[in-house]
Amino acid sequence: MTSYTRRDTLAGAIGIGLSASLAASPVRSSSGSIFKLGIASGDPWPDGVVLWTRLVRDAVAADGGMGEAPVEVVWEVARDERLQDVVRTGVTLAMPEFAHSVHVEVSGLEPGRSYWYRFRAENTESPIGRTRTAPAPGQQVSRLRFAAAACQHWMYGNWAAYHRMADEDLDFVLHLGDYIYEAPSSSQAAVRQKVRDVPIDVPKTLADYRRMHSWYKTDPAIQSAHSAFPWIAIWDDHDVENDYAGNQAPGRPPAAAFLRQRAAAYQAYWEHMPLRIAQRPLGPDALLYRRLAFGDLIDLIMLDERQYRSPLACPPPAPQLDRSRLVSASECADAFDPKRTMLGLDQESWLARCLTEPARGRWLLLGQQLMFSPFARKLEIGTGLDTDGWGGYAAAHQRMVDLIAARPSRDTVVLGGDIHGFVASNVPAGHQDMDSDVVAAHIVCGAISSRLGDHSNYVASLPNNPHIQFVDAQRHGYTRCTFTRDRASFEFRAVDDIRNPVSGLSTLATFETEWGVAGLRRV
Structure with missing residues (x-):
């Protein structure tokens, strides 16, 4: 178990008394302020949310231009959008050791309602954000709506999807990985598709990953979506390195060296996302x-399909990179190894305990990174499996499907991302x-802007x-998901021009599933 010092507790404080000197100070607008990366929840x-911000003066500086001194940050939560009816403050x-990020775990709020919040530091106010608490356990809920998103490469598109998402009527956003991309592709096709530049080299160190996350957070569209709804996020491979598996990376570096890189990537991810103290990494583990x-x-289960996995099946001989590839199932017995x-x-x-105990919600929703349904990909002769996907872990996949099949009701929906397309x-x-x-x-939510x-x-x-x-991998966007007591619908929301x-x-297409009847139908 991680132990925390008093300093750590202050860094994630839940409700320390309001500083009178800061409360009385005049404030400036947030334009040009230290809140350049926006705010998030x-x-x-049911009784609270995480509030996040990171203070920076220079978004591409290794330390954000903030130096080594701690900075006091006031936070407040209100029942109204003008913040006149403040109910929590601290x-x-x-x-500095957490890049001047703030993760406030607010408690004591009412379940199932909207709140508004903001921060104040160095006589400057942040923008005002809106969040929403979850309904109380067992409370009867007639409808929930959220957006599922993933795969947002800065270089290959603008984020109109987030710009439009911010105008939706949503309870939360589910992000299924690849929040950043650690490296551009150098192929000629990729160069032709490039829309905008990233002024940062391929990250390897904590300073590198902080700069990359900071750069992504400067986009006004993603700031709007973060400030409009609470986010529930999980990482995938590009948040560290493409196609990494557990403690192994495609270039086959020594495990100790890669774990140092993984620790840096994990810490930067936590520093830039509205995650709780319980998710803060301890070295390369989180x-x-x-x-x-x-x-x-809804009973929502979020899975981590990167940190603990076995190495990719059937790797090519060194010095080739150990990356995902399509291989014939008949030539890759390793993919079916039950170990x-x-x-x-x-x-x-x-997960087995979660799936076998009595249901906590009418619907069971699994949020995970990959395409979950089997996908036999066409080869020149026959079909093949993707070694980075569930096909490369066939026995583990079957164990998970068996648990779903054993549930007394057909109540399960699996969401995924990764393959840069919409799938029903x-x-x-x-x-x-x-x-x-x-x-x-099973729904694959599409890609925000990746190739x-x-x-x-x-x-x-x-x-x-x-x-x-x-299946459609010709358009970018996200999926709008609406759950009622009797059915769940999924709208593939596609942008017209990624540039x-x-x-x-x-809306590219809409599918729905009926509670108690497994499977989808187009509507």
Whole structure:
């Protein structure tokens, strides 16, 4: 268990008394202020949320231009958008060892209602943000709506999707990984698709990752989406390094060296996201898988499919990079080894307990990074599996599907990202039997701005995947998810022009699933 000093407690303070000197000081507008990276809230509980900001004077400086001194930050939460009816307030310290980030765990709020919040530091006010607490445990909830998003490469598009998302009527945002991208592609096709530059080299150190996160946070569209709704986030490979698996990286560095890099990436991720103190990394380790409930309607389980997994199956011989590749299943017996794990023993045991105990909500929602349904990809001869996806961990996948199939009600929806496209799919009971009984619905939410997936191969592969109802890797966007007591609907929201920061948005397709009846249908 991690131990905390008094200094650590101040850095994540829940409600220290308001500083009179700061409270009485005149304030300036946030334009040109130390709140250049915006504000955010996250991980809503029935009685509170996490409030986040990071103070910077220079977004690309290694230390944010803040120096080595702690900075007092006042925070306040109110029932109204003008912050006249303040219900919680306090002071915390933005500490240099955490890049002057602030993670305030506010408690004592009412369940299932909206609140507004802001910060104040060095006589400057932040913008005002809006958040929302979760409904109380067991409270009957008729509807919840949220956006599922992933894969936002700065270089390959503007974020009109977030600009439009901020105008939606949502309870929260679910981010399923690849918040940053650690490296651009140097291929000619990638260069042709580039929309904007990243003035930062490939990150390896804590200072590098801090600068990359800081740069991403300067975008006004993502600031708008963060300030409009609470976010629930999980990381994926690009938040550290493409296709890393556990303690192994594609370039095959010594494990100790890569774990130092992973520790730097994990800390920077935590410093720049509205996560709780419980998720703060200890070196290269962080407990990011977790469970949140929304009244009696949704039991949300967030999974970490990077930190604990076995190495990629069937790696190419050195010195080739050990990256994801399509291989024939008949030539990769390692992918079916039951000793291989995607989640690690502890997380897999925890998930088994979650899936076998009495339901906490009418719907079970699994938030995870990858395409979860089997996807037999077309090769020149036959079909293949993606070694970085669940296909490379077939026995672990079957164990998870068996747990879902054993639930007394067909109440499970699995969300994913990673493959840079929109997918609507049923989940068959058998990993290698695409025509077996359907046990769950699966949605891949699309990519905000990353280079799109191999649409032509995806489409050409559909005849071998009768459980997959829809795939589109030609458009960017996110998925709007609406859950009621009897059905859940999923709208693929696609931007018209990824190069235009204020592009329009349209619904590409809509699918729904009925509670108690596994599988999707187009509407």
